[in-house]
Structure formats: structure tokens, C-alpha cells
Amino acid sequence: MATDKRELAVAALQCGTVIDHIPSEALFKCVKILGIETMPHKLTIGNNLESKRLGTKGIIKVADTFFPEATLNRIALIAPSAVVNIIRDYEVVEKRRVELPKVIKGIVKCDNPKCITNNEPMATVFEVVDGAENLIRCHYCNHTVANGKANIL
Amino acid sequence: MNPNSLVSIDGLTKEQILDLLQTARYFEEHPNHKILDGKVVATLFFEPSTRTRLSFETAVNRLGGRVIGFSDASTTSSSKGETLKDTIKMVSNYVDLIIMRHYLEGAARYATEVTDVPVVNAGDGANQHPSQTMLDLYSILKTQGTLENLTITMVGDLKYGRTVHSLLMAMKYFNPTFRFVACDELKMPREYVEFCRKQGIAFEEHTDFSRDVIDSSDIIYMTRVQRERFSDIMEYEKVKDLYTLRNSMLDTSKENLRILHPLPRVNEINQDVDDNPKAYYFDQARNGLYARQAIICRALGISPEKI
Ligand SMILES: [Zn+2]
Numbered sequence: 001m002a003t004d005k006r007e008l009a010v011a012a013l014q015c016g017t018v019i020d021h022i023p024s025e026a027l028f029k030c031v032k033i034l035g036i037e038t039m040p041h042k043l044t045i046g047n048n049l050e051s052k053r054l055g056t057k058g059i060i061k062v063a064d065t066f067f068p069e070a071t072l073n074r075i076a077l078i079a080p081s082a083v084v085n086i087i088r089d090y091e092v093v094e095k096r097r098v099e100l101p102k103v104i105k106g107i108v109k110c111d112n113p114k115c116i117t118n119n120e121p122m123a124t125v126f127e128v129v130d131g132a133e134n135l136i137r138c139h140y141c142n143h144t145v146a147n148g149k150a151n152i153l
Numbered sequence: 154m155n156p157n158s159l160v161s162i163d164g165l166t167k168e169q170i171l172d173l174l175q176t177a178r179y180f181e182e183h184p185n186h187k188i189l190d191g192k193v194v195a196t197l198f199f200e201p202s203t204r205t206r207l208s209f210e211t212a213v214n215r216l217g218g219r220v221i222g223f224s225d226a227s228t229t230s231s232s233k234g235e236t237l238k239d240t241i242k243m244v245s246n247y248v249d250l251i252i253m254r255h256y257l258e259g260a261a262r263y264a265t266e267v268t269d270v271p272v273v274n275a276g277d278g279a280n281q282h283p284s285q286t287m288l289d290l291y292s293i294l295k296t297q298g299t300l301e302n303l304t305i306t307m308v309g310d311l312k313y314g315r316t317v318h319s320l321l322m323a324m325k326y327f328n329p330t331f332r333f334v335a336c337d338e339l340k341m342p343r344e345y346v347e348f349c350r351k352q353g354i355a356f357e358e359h360t361d362f363s364r365d366v367i368d369s370s371d372i373i374y375m376t377r378v379q380r381e382r383f384s385d386i387m388e389y390e391k392v393k394d395l396y397t398l399r400n401s402m403l404d405t406s407k408e409n410l411r412i413l414h415p416l417p418r419v420n421e422i423n424q425d426v427d428d429n430p431k432a433y434y435f436d437q438a439r440n441g442l443y444a445r446q447a448i449i450c451r452a453l454g455i456s457p458e459k460i
Contacts, residue, residue, distance in 0.1 A: 116259035140259025
């Protein structure tokens with residue numbers, strides 16, 4: 001494979017996880033949700049890269065790390081287009097889309113100031129609204145919010 | 154989490170609603186059946202609501218149970234910064250049932266998650282108030298002889314009125330036809346209109362409280378239009394009298410029509426309606442006692458008909 005030095009400034013991963021096709025505006029929220037800020041592994045974050053599908057996209061590469069599926073699926077809330085590549089020995093051994101879980105625990109802050117979750121030391125819980133895939137509802141106060149507008153804790 | 158807790162009306166199946174209504178009817182016939190002997194019930198009112206508290210406490214007393222609790226959060230440890238969780242856990246050591254009202258939305262749901270004692274929601278902010286809905290359903294059943302195939306007209310503040318939202322959700326089992334009568338500023342929120350569409354419930358939206366609408370209704374459910382709901386005070390002045398019911402408006406209405414209102418009213422029902430036999434709002438409030446007796450028994454897993 002020919003390497004174009006002007007485009008690929010990052011070495012290929014020997015082993016680890018690549019998350020591709022993240023909408024640019026969601027990239028840093030994904031970084032936060034995945035909790036990779038404090039990881040000791042080699043980490044590459046790219047943003048505003050060209051993408052046929054999204055216009056511009058972000059990408060996250062983490063060496064020697066394999067996230068639990070549930071953790072990866074949490075980013076589906078703000079990056080439903082994201083694709084996860086598992087790399088071993090420089091080869092993509094698994095490739096899949098992220099999937100939004102039915103119940104989202106402890107990532108989204110409820111917008112309702114009178115919600116119990118904003119007044120007690122407790123985790124938030126949101127559920128995907130039946131028949132409206134792009135809406136989530138607070139399990140406690142029933143306020144709804146569009147996925148893309150969700151306030152990430 | 155106790156499975157007999159009642160947080161929200163949409164947590165109930167059709168069968169569970171009908172069971173509760175049947176028990177309410179039993180209590181109307183036997184209001185002083187002392188089946189809570191030895192039981193202690195907590196009424197925790199983090200937000201004062203005299204009307205609801207008196208109704209629940211009367212229900213417990215008529216059933217022969219004992220009540221502990223408070224009627225105002227400023228007199229409790231929560232005013233010293235104790236969490237809701239800690240208050241609920243502490244009270245759970247003492248009682249068989251917790252009836253709670255809270256100014257925060259979702260408080261009752263959270264309470265059910267931190268205790269094994271059954272919890273009955275007596276109102277959580279603008280969110281849920283299932284005992285109000287049960288007494289509304291009981292009032293409709295009692296006056297119409299059925300809950301099926303009725304034309305129900307909701308009037309006034311349909312945007313913020315949680316009683317009309319909960320009633321709408323509960324009626325989904327009974328093939329209703331709804332009329333929503335409100336000004337643009339206070340019309341039925343999108344999500345409830347969508348709910349009707351999805352459930353195949355027939356509905357019409359009106360800005361006029363017209364004779365046609367009144368004459369074809371089985372139930373008219375009036376609500377308060379409050380000045381503070383309006384961003385523009387001129388708008389309030391313009392609409393406040395458009396949704397007031399007067400006795401003369403009922404001249405040609407159906408014989409079985411009944412007027413409901415969650416009370417307290419301000420001026421949305423003229424005093425001259427009170428003596429019309431179709432005015433049902435005062436009896437409606439009394440039905441709250443029987444509905445709450447039924448809710449309390451269900452929460453404690455007691456069937457009064459069998460004792
Ligand atoms: Zn909430």
C-alpha cells in the first residue's frame with residue numbers, strides 16, 4: 001500500500017481500536033464519553049478530515065485498548081454514524097457500527113432544573129422514546145430531548 | 154423497589170385500572186371498612202398541599218390505619234440538607250406505606266428505587282399525580298355508567314394542565330373521542346396530540362368554546378387558566394373570559410353531560426353553574442376519598458372485598 005505523506009501523518013496501529021466517521025462537532029464529546037483523556041496508551045485524535053458521507057469527520061485511534069461494547073455504544077447518542085475497527089497485527093479483524101442502547105445511564109444531564117436528578121447525588125437514566133429513535137426521555141421527570149442536543153455530563 | 158408502588162398512571166394496565174375502580178366503588182358502599190388495623194402510613198409532603206393531604210389522611214383513617222408524617226418540608230431534616238434518599242430510607246424503617254408529594258419532578262420514581270416499602274405518588278412537581286386521574290376516571294365511570302366510547306371535551310389550560318394530560322393517557326384503553334378547547338398559547342402540547350394519533354384516538358382541536366362542542370359532549374373537563382402562564386398579559390385579558398362556562402351555555406346540552414374540574418376553580422366556571430345537576434365538581438372531589446382508599450389497599454396488597 002502506497003503511503004501519501006501529505007495525508008497520513010499518523011502511523012498505522014499495530015493493535016488497538018480505531019473509531020472512524022465521527023461527525024466533527026461530536027468528536028470531543030466522544031473523547032469525553034469514552035474517558036480516554038487519562039489513558040496512558042498512544043492516542044491519536046483527528047478532526048475536520050474530509051468525508052464523503054459527513055462533509056468533515058473526526059477519528060480516534062487508541063493503541064493497545066479494546067473497549068467493552070457497552071462503552072462504545074454510548075457514543076451512538078451523538079455519533080450514530082461512527083464505525084468501530086478492531087485492529088490486531090495491523091489488520092482490521094472486526095468492523096461494526098455503534099448501536100444506541102435502549103437505556104442510557106449516567107452520560108446525559110437532564111435539562112429540567114426541577115428534575116430530581118439535578119437535585120440529588122444520583123445517576124441520570126434516559127430511555128429512547130418508542131417510535132422516535134432520535135428522542136430520549138428522562139426516566140425520572142419525563143422531559144424529552146433530541147439525541148443531538150443532549151447535554152453530556 | 155416494591156411492585157405495588159404507584160408513580161404514574163401509565164404504569165397501570167387496563168385491568169389494573171378497572172380493578173382499582175371496582176375497589177373504589179366498594180369503598181363508596183363501605184367507607185369505614187377497618188382493614189388497615191395495625192398499619193402505619195407515612196404522608197411525606199415536601200411541598201404543602203392541604204387538599205390532597207387531607208384526602209389521603211382521611212382515607213387512611215377511615216380504613217383504620219395510623220398516619221405519621223409532615224405537611225411542609227421546612228419543618229423536616231430535608232431543610233437541613235438531608236437527601237431525599239436518606240429521608241426515604243429513614244422513614245422506611247417505621248412504616249408500611251409511604252405517600253409522598255414533592256416539588257421536584259421524578260422524586261417519587263426515585264423514592265421507589267431506594268426502598269422496598271411501597272410508595273404512592275401524591276404529585277411530583279408538574280410531572281405526575283395518579284390519584285387525581287383515578288378519581289377523575291371514577292367520576293366519569295360513576296356518572297356515565299361506562300368509560301367506553303365517550304366524548305370528552307377538555308377546556309382551558311391544556312398546555313400546563315397535568316391532570317388533562319394524565320387523563321388523556323389513561324383513557325387510551327376506552328376508545329374516547331376528545332375535543333381540545335384552548336387558545337393557541339395554551340393548546341394541547343405536540344407530544345399528546347401525537348400520542349392520540351399513534352393510539353388511533355379521535356380528537357378535534359378548537360379555539361372556540363362553542364355550543365356545538367358543548368352539545369355533543371358527555372364530559373366537559375374544565376381547567377384553570379392562570380395569568381402567570383401568559384408571556385403577554387394582553388393575551389390573557391383577551392382570552393380569560395372565552396373559556397368561562399356559564400349556566401346558559403348548558404341549555405341544550407345532553408342529559409348525561411357532567412362538568413368536571415380538578416378544583417380549586419377561580420372564575421372559569423361561573424357560580425350560576427353550581428346548582429345545575431350537571432355540575433359534578435364537588436362530588437368529584439369526594440370521589441377522591443374512595444379512589445385513594447383503593448390505591449392505598451392496592452399498594453399494601455390488600456383486597457377489601459375478600460376480607
Ligand atoms: Zn429529568
